[in-house]
Amino acid sequence: MKHKGQLLWILVPVLMIAAVFLVTLGSLLPQRNQVAVEHTVLYGDPAAAEGLEAVCRTAFQDQLFWDTTIRPGASPDVETSYDFSFKKQVSYYAQDCGFNMSSTCSYDVSYLESVGVPSQPLEDAIADLEAETEIGETKSRRYPLQQFFDNYLIEYYIYFPYTQNRSLLVDIDEAVFSDFFRIPVLPEEQIVITYDKTDYPSEVISKEVEGGFPTRTCSVFTDDAIYFSFDNVTGDGRYVDTSLIPGGYGIYRLPYAKETSSGSSPYYTVQSEELSNCFSLDPTVRVCDLRLDSRQETLFLYTQEGEKNWLTLLRTDTMEILQRLCLSGNEMDASPWYQADDFFVLSDGYELLLFAKKEDGRFEKQLETSLSPSEEPLFHLSYKATMAWDGRQLAITSASPKEENEWVTTAFILAVYDESGLRYIGRYDPILNPTARPEDFNYFCQSPDNALPEIRWEVKP
Amino acid sequence: MRKHMAFFRLIAKSVLPAFAACLVVMTAVEVFLFWHTAGRMDFEKRMLPDLIDESNISFVFIAAVLALYLLLCLSRDSFAGRQDYTLRRLTLRGRSIFFWQFLFSAFCYFILWAVQVWVAFFLCRWFLHETDAAWINGQTLMLTFYQNDFLHHTMPLSDTMGWFREIMLFLSMAFSAAVIRYNIMMRRNRRGEEETPCENI
Numbered sequence: 001m002k003h004k005g006q007l008l009w010i011l012v013p014v015l016m017i018a019a020v021f022l023v024t025l026g027s028l029l030p031q032r033n034q035v036a037v038e039h040t041v042l043y044g045d046p047a048a049a050e051g052l053e054a055v056c057r058t059a060f061q062d063q064l065f066w067d068t069t070i071r072p073g074a075s076p077d078v079e080t081s082y083d084f085s086f087k088k089q090v091s092y093y094a095q096d097c098g099f100n101m102s103s104t105c106s107y108d109v110s111y112l113e114s115v116g117v118p119s120q121p122l123e124d125a126i127a128d129l130e131a132e133t134e135i136g137e138t139k140s141r142r143y144p145l146q147q148f149f150d151n152y153l154i155e156y157y158i159y160f161p162y163t164q165n166r167s168l169l170v171d172i173d174e175a176v177f178s179d180f181f182r183i184p185v186l187p188e189e190q191i192v193i194t195y196d197k198t199d200y201p202s203e204v205i206s207k208e209v210e211g212g213f214p215t216r217t218c219s220v221f222t223d224d225a226i227y228f229s230f231d232n233v234t235g236d237g238r239y240v241d242t243s244l245i246p247g248g249y250g251i252y253r254l255p256y257a258k259e260t261s262s263g264s265s266p267y268y269t270v271q272s273e274e275l276s277n278c279f280s281l282d283p284t285v286r287v288c289d290l291r292l293d294s295r296q297e298t299l300f301l302y303t304q305e306g307e308k309n310w311l312t313l314l315r316t317d318t319m320e321i322l323q324r325l326c327l328s329g330n331e332m333d334a335s336p337w338y339q340a341d342d343f344f345v346l347s348d349g350y351e352l353l354l355f356a357k358k359e360d361g362r363f364e365k366q367l368e369t370s371l372s373p374s375e376e377p378l379f380h381l382s383y384k385a386t387m388a389w390d391g392r393q394l395a396i397t398s399a400s401p402k403e404e405n406e407w408v409t410t411a412f413i414l415a416v417y418d419e420s421g422l423r424y425i426g427r428y429d430p431i432l433n434p435t436a437r438p439e440d441f442n443y444f445c446q447s448p449d450n451a452l453p454e455i456r457w458e459v460k461p
Numbered sequence: 462m463r464k465h466m467a468f469f470r471l472i473a474k475s476v477l478p479a480f481a482a483c484l485v486v487m488t489a490v491e492v493f494l495f496w497h498t499a500g501r502m503d504f505e506k507r508m509l510p511d512l513i514d515e516s517n518i519s520f521v522f523i524a525a526v527l528a529l530y531l532l533l534c535l536s537r538d539s540f541a542g543r544q545d546y547t548l549r550r551l552t553l554r555g556r557s558i559f560f561w562q563f564l565f566s567a568f569c570y571f572i573l574w575a576v577q578v579w580v581a582f583f584l585c586r587w588f589l590h591e592t593d594a595a596w597i598n599g600q601t602l603m604l605t606f607y608q609n610d611f612l613h614h615t616m617p618l619s620d621t622m623g624w625f626r627e628i629m630l631f632l633s634m635a636f637s638a639a640v641i642r643y644n645i646m647m648r649r650n651r652r653g654e655e656e657t658p659c660e661n662i
Binding site: 010020036 | 470574582598600606616618622
């Protein structure tokens with residue numbers, strides 16, 4: 001008996017310590033998946049969103065993760081799964097991968113020298129202008145761009161997909177590309193040089209090109225090649241001469257090899273010498289966008305031809321035309337607002353057009369409606385959006401504009417459309433940041449990569 | 462077993478009063494600092510993790526950890542005289558003496574840790590109770606234990622590595638205190654043997 005009494009000396013403290021930790025843990029741990037979702041109806045009937053499922057990912061300090069599944073409807077149903085990761089899962093802002101052709105708008109002597117173009121004409125022009133400018137005045141003068149170089153000076157960059165959400169700039173032989181894309185400078189293209197002698201020391205304050213080319217490139221990656229094209233119009237709306245490019249204007253194919261054997265990060269080799277035009281286009285057609293389906297079988301080529309926007313569906317392997325479809329007039333954006341494998345949506349900010357794939361594999365217009373039921377837009381859906389189409393209804397999520405006093409938000413806007421127009425729009429906020437003031441930045445929970453929720457319609461039995 | 466427990470009680474008696482005082486002082490100072498800082502901070506801008514940092518209660522805890530260490534190592538006076546004599550009469554092996562000293566030190570550290578967890582937990586709950594409900598939600602308390610480094614170290618929650626780290630830290634402090642104390646005791650015993658013949662050890 002006395003023995004037992006003595007053992008209590010050890011047992012009691014052990015039990016007390018255990019009790020303290022268990023009670024505290026028991027009070028804190030159940031909070032981990034208690035993500036409350038604040039729900040505001042902005043327009044219409046939330047019952048229209050019945051059958052939809054949105055999964056919203058939120059993270060804190062790259063270690064705590066919440067996947068909140070929201071089933072909107074008259075009474076939203078919320079379910080959260082929580083995960084803790086020992087290793088920090090660092091998230092980066094998703095970087096764009098792609099082939100990019102660009103040119104500078106401001107040429108200076110050292111730049112011309114670095115790309116191997118004689119810089120004397122530019123130096124002479126600047127010297128002349130300096131001589132003409134009186135002390136105390138600023139003088140600008142236009143020079144034809146052709147005076148300084150014959151072909152557009154284009155820089156080429158390829159960003160390959162690297163690790164998750166990161167891209168890798170790969171070295172390429174620029175000379176091969178410069179030889180391939182010989183695009184003569186238009187005689188109308190001008191550069192404005194401004195010389196300032198109002199201050200000491202006097203200096204050239206700007207050398208700006210009006211217009212400029214190229215302004216836009218679009219590209220897609222398959223497993224073994226990059227398909228790309230560019231907008232063949234200068235910044236002030238003139239068509240450039242693409243006749244010197246082997247094969248002319250169109251879609252270009254650049255094969256590459258990817259090696260993943262050495263370590264986990266992939267290594268890319270671009271086969272520049274095999275660069276070719278794989279689909280020729282009339283030089284008066286403007287390429288606006290290029291997309292690829294997830295199986296890499298179909299290329300979606302969005303073009304502007306005259307007053308109309310067109311879509312050409314191409315088989316990736318043979319470049320055979322699968323379908324040509326007139327989408328809309330020029331008032332619509334020629335690039336899709338959202339592209340999925342079996343549907344895509346165009347918009348001009350007021351109207352939306354949805355084209356979906358039918359059973360025979362051809363796309364057809366299936367929904368045309370205005371974005372907002374009133375003249376004045378009720379809300380703003382941003383260009384970055386995720387969408388889901390069930391054959392009858394279109395659901396759109398977009399990042400919610402921040403409300404007053406709100407600095408970081410995981411909130412999103414959900415809109416549902418059908419052929420009668422907007423049925424419902426609501427704001428959903430998985431509140432993890434009740435105190436979202438700028439000075440609390442370290443304490444914010446955010447969506448990794450600022451990703452939008454994934455949405456899908458539940459398959460109806 | 463009886464003599465082991467007797468020895469355990471003997472060490473406990475020599476350290477517990479000072480240790481209890483240490484816990485009371487730590488709790489009192491932390492509550493005062495937290496309350497004082499909360500009152501001083503701009504109500505609109507005070508955030509719980511900031512408040513914990515600015516109230517410096519983590520330094521009070523560190524001071525308590527060090528005070529306990531010194532207490533465990535150096536509370537030799539209590540072993541002198543009558544208790545020292547009792548100890549020698551207990552006929553314990555050196556290994557057992559060390560083991561009980563280590564176990565007792567570990568107990569003290571875990572009790573200190575547990576008291577700190579509760580003080581921090583109740584201070585946070587008190588603060589959230591006083592805060593405008595618009596600024597908090599069902600996860601604020603849990604997130605605070607991740608947002609604030611000090612709170613996260615006292616209560617690592619899902620962070621298993623954190624638990625391992627804290628437990629190892631306190632066990633090694635207890636071990637080191639036991640080693641020092643054992644050495645001091647052995648040295649004194651050797652001196653004692655020369656002066657007065659002793660039956661055991």
